[in-house]
Amino acid sequence: MSDTSRRKQPEELRSRRWFGPADLRSFGHRSRAMQMGYAPEEWQGRPVIAIVNTWSDLQPCHVHFKTRVEDVKRGILMAGGFPVELPALSLSESFVKPTTMLYRNMLAMETEELLRSHPVDGAVLMGGCDKTTPGLLLGATSMDIPAIFIPAGPMLRGNWGGKTLGSGSDSWKYWDELRAGTITQQDWLGVEAGIARSYGTCMTMGTASTMTAIAEAVGMVLPGGSSIPAADSGHIRLCSESGRRIVDMVWDDVTPRRIQTRAAFLNAINVAMAMGCSTNAIIHLIAMARRAGHEIGLDDFERASRKVPVIGNVRPSGKTYLMEDFYYAGGIRGLMATMAEHLDLSCMTVSGRTVGENIAGAKVYNDDVIRPLSNPIYGEGSLAVLKGNLAPDGCVIKPAAMDQKFLKHAGPAVVFDDYPSMKKAVDDESYPFTPDTVMVLRNAGPQGGPGMPEWGMLPMPKRLLKEGHRDMLRMSDARMSGTSYGACVLHVAPESYIGGPLALLRTGDIVEINVDARSITMRVGEEELARRRAAWVKPPARFERGYGFAFTKHIQQANEGCDFDFLRTDFGAPVPEPVIY
Structure with a gap:
């Protein structure tokens, strides 16, 4: 952490490079600020705070940000800062196609460059819908000026x-x-008509609530902020408080990398496991940690999975409750206090206090929603990492949210090379699916999807549904929504599009899974696999131009966080501050 005994002086503010010098270029900056109606007294000697707002008219999760930004500005002004709103990609999970995952890194790059190129000293990040949380935090971490995250908050119960x-x-x-x-x-x-009754993110423990909880666990959200419902007046107060706090963070030079230590990311993994988190947590957390310079990987998740039980009884891992219930039961502070033995309580946070200080005195008001460690809803963590000859670099399954009979299963594969053919087959009641079938979709990974869409919860065959079945083993190199459930093996790496072993699987091959042993294999001999590998032909390119072309060339695999290779911390020298002339 910073040495708060020596606070930054006004002449040390980053924004002063734009506004301070007595030269022609700064004359231009000052005169253009005055053109917008700002008087010099409003910015001189004050931290300029960027509010990176992911509001849009096609972002139902963030529709309230249009007015909440005024509450953030109010807090910044109260603390003596100068607020400026910088709009960014909204990445609506509901509307953006083929998948917001294709654009997470674009938001990360936009956030980083917005903060680098403008005269700002600190940032308030307004996000919450699935990819906006990691996107904003990835960019802010790489830029590394003081930043605080405001979650959109979950919507009300449907x-x-x-x-x-x-x-x-x-x-x-x-x-x-x-x-x-x-x-x-x-x-x-x-x-x-009834499932989405207010603005805000999914009120299940989907990717949105998973990632905002992770943002708080890693130290980037004010205490308790990640579980406040969007429609609650407490959310308005959170916005104002975050605006006030970021000004002090600038004076104290509290930057993301000073908060986001390796121990902080291990805390976040443990909290995610206890929450009953989305499988997407793995991809985003790995990317976030590596941007902060820490080699977090699948093995860290597997270790956490074996020791931290699921105690957050929220759908889909839980059977009854939603995020509104979770908030009333004690919220994230109550959960973290319950699992305090699995946390490093000395980690510092944006509040200026440690994790231990933030959760001190936190209570649980309903121990069926937030269970004690002695009475979990699932005895291990939310996710399990599997490896084998089908996924040498790993894949993931969510054992707490599936029919337990598939924890150990072997059955014949039915393989599809694209989503349309799979979708057609599951609606064909004559198609030869059985309850033992392992349904497989490939060419749906980071490059193959493109963008690794949320296709991994493959729809149940219509005939099996009519027979009373509601789950079967399904496998893909795609992702699935955090609100999804079922015996779905996801993130198979390497992906099939680049020649991973999934590309060699054929209909009729026996696929075997053993979650307790953390294994997944196809019963095909090495000689036969070698023949198939020699005959394999890479599918045609997904993009020939534009962002998609760059995405395909530089995207990393799921087990590496799906970040761009050129954004790694070890990729060349740090980006310099812009020259102002």
């Missing part, structure tokens, strides 16, 4: 016909029931 609905999780559930013929089209319209 409701239909007296039933509580959880976003995503109940979409998949009732879609299967519609296809099975157990509910009507009118019922389905009722679910559609």
Whole structure:
């Protein structure tokens, strides 16, 4: 941490390089600020705070940011700072195609360059929808000026016909029931109208709530901020408080890399496991840690998985509760206090206090929502990392959110090379699926997808649904929504598009999984695999130009965090500050 006994002086502010010198170029900066109606007294000697806002008219999770930004500005002004709003990519999980994962790194680069190229001393990062949290934090970490994150907050509980609905999780559930013929089209319209009742992110323990909890666990959110519902007035106060706090962080030079130590990332992994986190946590956390200069990998997740149980009883790992219930039960502070023995309490945070200080006195008000360690909803962590001849670099499954009979299973593969052919087959009631079938989708990874879409929760075959089945073993090099559930093996690495072993699997081959042993294999001999490898032909290029072309050339694999190779901390010298002339 910084030596707060020596606070930064006004002449040391980064923004002063733009506004301070008595030369022609600074005359231009000052005159243009005055053109916008700002008086010199508003910026002279004050920290200039960038508010990186991911609001847009096609971002339902962040629609309230249009007004919340004014609360952030209010806090900054109260603390003696000068707020400036810098819009950034909104990355709506609901609307952006083929997948927001294709653009996470674009948001990261935009955030880094916005902060580098403008006269700002600190940043407030406004995000929450799945990829916005890691995207903003990746960019801010690489730039490494003082920064604080404000989560969008989960939406209110859904409701239909007296039933509580959880976003995503109940979409998949009732879609299967519609296809099975157990509910009507009118019922389905009722679910559609009732499942998203307010602004905010998914109120299940999907990727959004997973990543905002991780942002707090790693120290980048004010205490308790990651679990406040978007519609709660406490969220308004969080915005103002974050605005006030960032000004002090600038004077004390509290930068992301001073907070984001290796121990902080291990805390975040343990919290994620206890929350019943999204499988996407692995990819984003690895990327975030490596941007901060720490070699976090799949082995760190596997160690945490073996020792930290799931105590957050929130769908889809839990069966009943949603994020609003989690907040009322004590929220993230209550959960972290419950699992304090698995945390490094000495890690510092954006509050200026340690993790231990932040959770001191935290209580749990409903021990069915936030379970004690002695009564978890699942005895191990949320995720399990599997390896074998199908995934030599690893893959992931979510044991707490699947039919337990598939924890150990062997069955014949049915392999699809693209999503449309798979989708057509599952609706064909004559297609020869059985309950033992292992359904496989390939060419859906980082390069193959393109962008590694959330296709990994492959739809159940219609005929099996009508027979009463609701789960089967499914496997892909894609991701799945954090709100999803089922026996889905994901993130198979290396991906099939670049010739990973998944590319060599054929329909009829026996696939075997053993979650307890952390293994996944195909029963195919090495000589046969060598023949298949020699005959394999790489699929055609996904892009010939533009961002997609650059993405394909530089994206890393899932086990490496899907960051761009040229954004690694070891890739050349640090980017210099811009020359101002």
